[in-house]
Amino acid sequence: MSVFEETCKAITPKNIAIGDAVKRTWDGVVMYGNYGKLVDMTAQYAMATNQSLEDNTLHIPKRCMIIASADHGVAEMGVSAYPQDVTVGMTQNYLIPKGAGANALANYCEADMEVIDVGIAADMSWVPGLRHKKIAYGTKNFLKAPAMTKTQAIKAIEAGIELVNEKVKEGYNVFLVGEMGIANTTSSAVMTAKFAGITADEATGRGTNISDERLKVKQKVVHDALIKYAHIDKNDGLGILQSVGGFEFACITGVILGAAAQHAMVVIDGFNTTVCALVAHAIVPESMDYVMASHLSAEKAHVRALKVLGLEAYVDLGLCLGEASGGSIQMGMLDLAVRMYNELEGGAQ
Numbered sequence: 165m166s167v168f169e170e171t172c173k174a175i176t177p178k179n180i181a182i183g184d185a186v187k188r189t190w191d192g193v194v195m196y197g198n199y200g201k202l203v204d205m206t207a208q209y210a211m212a213t214n215q216s217l218e219d220n221t222l223h224i225p226k227r228c229m230i231i232a233s234a235d236h237g238v239a240e241m242g243v244s245a246y247p248q249d250v251t252v253g254m255t256q257n258y259l260i261p262k263g264a265g266a267n268a269l270a271n272y273c274e275a276d277m278e279v280i281d282v283g284i285a286a287d288m289s290w291v292p293g294l295r296h297k298k299i300a301y302g303t304k305n306f307l308k309a310p311a312m313t314k315t316q317a318i319k320a321i322e323a324g325i326e327l328v329n330e331k332v333k334e335g336y337n338v339f340l341v342g343e344m345g346i347a348n349t350t351s352s353a354v355m356t357a358k359f360a361g362i363t364a365d366e367a368t369g370r371g372t373n374i375s376d377e378r379l380k381v382k383q384k385v386v387h388d389a390l391i392k393y394a395h396i397d398k399n400d401g402l403g404i405l406q407s408v409g410g411f412e413f414a415c416i417t418g419v420i421l422g423a424a425a426q427h428a429m430v431v432i433d434g435f436n437t438t439v440c441a442l443v444a445h446a447i448v449p450e451s452m453d454y455v456m457a458s459h460l461s462a463e464k465a466h467v468r469a470l471k472v473l474g475l476e477a478y479v480d481l482g483l484c485l486g487e488a489s490g491g492s493i494q495m496g497m498l499d500l501a502v503r504m505y506n507e508l509e510g511g512a513q
């Protein structure tokens with residue numbers, strides 16, 4: 165059995181009794197009013213990470229931010245506001261000089277950062293600290309040919325699984341996922357249209373704030389891709405990923421499946437990482453027991469993607485970015501909720 169198959173097979177549903185016990189503790193202390201979504205966060209975290217609730221406390225999350233980078237052949241259609249080499253520049257920036265917004269946010273939420281190249285269309289061997297797992301120099305333009313082969317999709321998924329397995333061994337139990345890849349919101353739009361059963365126009369947003377003119381081009385690309393891949397079933401996660409996805413999305417799908425198999429939790433970020441969750445959901449529905457939503461991206465179809473998963477974002481800050489930005493803010497809130505839970509004493513307040 166492959167690492168991918170073994171991982172999928174190892175995923176079990178969360179233990180509801182743990183969540184109920186956490187909620188009872190909050191209820192026992194807070195006699196009137198309630199702490200609303202802070203309670204939900206702690207219950208979800210406790211269930212996903214299979215906490216023993218010894219001394220009625222929760223382990224403080226040990227956090228790892230994983231940013232996966234890759235390029236997209238569909239960029240040649242003129243669907244992004246930025247050239248492809250921004251993927252190189254931003255990915256380098258996470259490591260030297262560690263000056264990106266993602267670095268600041270990782271520091272804020274006390275996450276260690278791992279950056280992985282699974283398909284950047286340039287040689288990245290000179291970047292120190294980068295995890296070199298390049299599957300190919302970018303995907304194919306999916307209007308011409310499937311973005312990747314099935315073997316490549318599984319290889320990229322396994323890169324994510326293996327990274328999580330390594331980090332779980334080091335004690336990490338919460339993973340904040342982020343991505344970087346110019347043109348990848350076009351890929352996400354097609355995947356969301358497939359999974360959510362919505363039209364190209366409903367699924368297509370402005371990504372890196374493209375002009376009206378580019379938006380028309382992007383909508384047509386998404387429309388044409390939906391016709392070209394109409395034969396792929398909406399429940400075929402691997403088929404959709406392989407046809408119109410990206411290597412960074414496959415890697416993050418692997419992070420989600422790998423974490424779920426190990427009872428670790430994944431905090432998703434915006435539109436793109438929610439689409440990775442859609443793929444994981446199609447492959448193993450129970451993997452969603454290990455996924456926590458974070459912010460609502462300004463990318464318009466994000467809400468439609470979350471709806472398929474039955475998830476709701478905790479905050480709407482108007483971010484439209486990726487690179488684990490919203491996930492880091494969510495991590496800050498989860499940390500607060502866990503620390504508060506650990507200080508609760510019995511009795512009426």
Ligand SMILES: O=C(O)c1ccc[n+]([C@@H]2O[C@H](COP(=O)([O-])O)[C@@H](O)[C@H]2O)c1
Pocket residue numbers: 243244245246343344345346347348349350370371372373374433434435436437461462463466484485486487
């Ligand atoms: O995930 C999101 O909500 C999101 C929304 C808009 C843009 N992005 C980021 O912007 C890039 C993709 O935008 P685009 O216009 O090139 O498709 C990619 O690097 C993503 O990290 C991400």
Ligand SMILES: Cc1cc2nc[nH]c2cc1C
Pocket residue numbers: 246250254343344345372485486487
């Ligand atoms: C500058 C820039 C930063 C990003 N971070 C994530 N996606 C991005 C896309 C661009 C273009």
